[in-house]
Amino acid sequence: MLALIRGAGDIASGAAMRLWRCGIDVVMTDLARPTAIRRTVAFSNAIVHGETTVEGLRAVRAENAAEAKKLLREGSLPVLADPECACREELAPDALVDAILAKRNLGTKIDDAPIVVGVGPGFTAGEDCHAVVETMRGHTLGRVIYSGSALPNTNIPGLIGGFAGERVLRAPCDGIFTAVHRIGDTVEEGETIGFVEGQRMKCTISGVLRGVLDDGVPVKKGMKSGDVDPRGKRAVSRYRVISSDHQTSVLALNPVTGRTHQLRLHCKAAGFPILGDPQYCSPASALYSGTQGLFCQQLLAARLELTHPVMGQPLVISSRQSVSAGDEQVHADARVLDGNVRAV
DSSP states (O other), rough: EEEEEOOOHHHHHHHHHHHTTTEEEEEEESSSEEEESSSGGTTTTTHHEEEEEEEEEEEEEESHHHHHHHHHHOOOOOEETTTTTTTTTHOOOOOEEEEOOOOOSOOOTSSSSEEEEESSSTEETTBSSSSOOOOOTTTTTTTTTSSSEEOOSSOOOOBBBSGGGGGEEEEEEEEEEESSSSSTOOOOTTTTEEEEEEEOOOOOOEEEEEEEEEEOOOOOOOOOEEEETOOOOOOOOOEEEEEOOOOOOOOEEEEESSSSSSHHHHHHHHOOOOOHHHSSSHHHHHHHHTTTTTOOOOOSSEEEEETTTTTTOEEEEEESSOETTEEEOEEEEEEEEOOOOOOO
């Protein structure tokens, strides 16, 4: 079965990932200069950089339908710069998903494929598609609608950490966007995130930069160009490689800050998830953990210090084998997949 997805932003990429993991071939299309801001989780990045990988799935830019078919045979997800979806006739997909999220239908018809799905507002099941997927935050998010439409667009971003419209960064004028911050950076209210024709695009709240346009993208005044998550806090972890067999490594980890799931998230973000981790695993690490019988998370404390809850005295619990990282004592060790470890 082949599914053709119009749009390759973060939500479209989530749909593609789900279909791919169900054994369905997927081809995606997007603009020649994609406007997705959460680029690290969007397959549209392959159009700009030639290829990209999201959660272990490699996507590669294809120049035409024939090349897309070849990439599918090789096990890669093809992404075409084809906003008009001209490749549809040659690909003849079994299903077409319009996940452009333009808040309106940009030309998708119910007879474009045997199954046509519209994502978000702008589609009506039974008229221009067979089903609509709700994208509005709330208890109906993700609901499949077989008659009627999704909830209308309110033009108000979803509330996160008490902020709605304030967390969205918009282009100050028409022109070409240039970023000065990267996704994941901690930013402060009033800080400059990028420039458009010399004009500054500034944050209105503090937090972590969750998304920002790539350099060189043409923008219009008021266009969504970035997104700040106000819940984000700075997190720092230090590490040292204890041993490696070129497939797995044992790391000594020192969490300088104490954020929820910090070490697990940092290892995953660096591309080396902790083995046995059920939440932050990659397909490769999950497979390896299963074949090795590692069904418990391989993140083990080497030394714990706390105040006794009853006696009020300092309590130190250490493993039998101490782990030293230079001049400082580390607090945990973890076994991760892949020996090519880099800084977290």
